[in-house]
Amino acid sequence: MSAHRRTAIVTGAARGIGLAIAKKFLEEGYGVALLDIDADELARADSTLGDDTVAIVCDVADPLQVKAAIAETVSRFGRIDALVNNAGIAVFKPLLETTLEDWERVLAVNLTGPFLLAQACAPVMLKTGGGSIVNIGSISGLRASTLRVAYGTSKAALAHLTRQQAAELGNAGIRVNLVAPGPVDTAMAKEVHTPDIRADYHDTIPLNRYGLEEEIAAAVWFLCSDAASYVNGQALAVDGGFDAVGIGLPSLRRNN
DSSP: OOTTSOEEEEESTTSHHHHHHHHHHHHTTOEEEEEESOHHHHHHHHTTSOSSEEEEEOOTTOHHHHHHHHHHHHHHHSOOOEEEEOOOOOOOBOGGGOOHHHHHHHHIIIIIHHHHHHHHHHHHHHTTTOEEEEEEOOGGGTSOOTTBHHHHHHHHHHHHHHHHHHHHHGGGTEEEEEEEEOSBOOHHHHHHOOHHHHHHHHHHSTTOSOBOHHHHHHHHHHHHSGGGTTOOSOEEEESTTGGGOOSOHHHHHHHO
């Protein structure tokens, strides 16, 4: 593959939102490095995507694995133009039942991972004039909720890490932004969200539906594209208006 072709790295790319993001970059003509900790799922995903990808098993919280993944990406493609820090984990427990091990692992993947990846990718990006980093946050990082003490805190911290990265890397030509998805109709959501939970979300979201993986991917692509060339240090909630409203929307709908 030509070293002049633009290249993206997508973490957590074996399924769901990460895989949708990888597909979007491929559609736009990028080579894509797919990073994921799940070797079997990653291999299955990669087998469906054609020849313009490289699949790399990587725990994003491990600095040695991150370093090796970036080296393999550069060996294959010669450059890195976009980094999407999508890999993440969640532990849904009450605050008093969340263990130190739960806390540390969630922060390691959701916060330390994007820190390590950005540090490893930025020097490569600068060799070709810059690039774009998009961190995948969550609406849980913008508003508090129950059972999310580790997850929500990690995503709130990621939003500030995004601003710190944008402040320091922007002058060098690397833009850094964050996409905060609301409820998205992923396979995992379909498994764990009961009908009453889904109904509650529908009642609260002004668009009255879950988002689609492809809609998150489209927002990520916009922030990495030339169309967003003056967008830096921003958090874009892709949530159907979930974060914008307070209470009373279900009653308002019934009255109408």
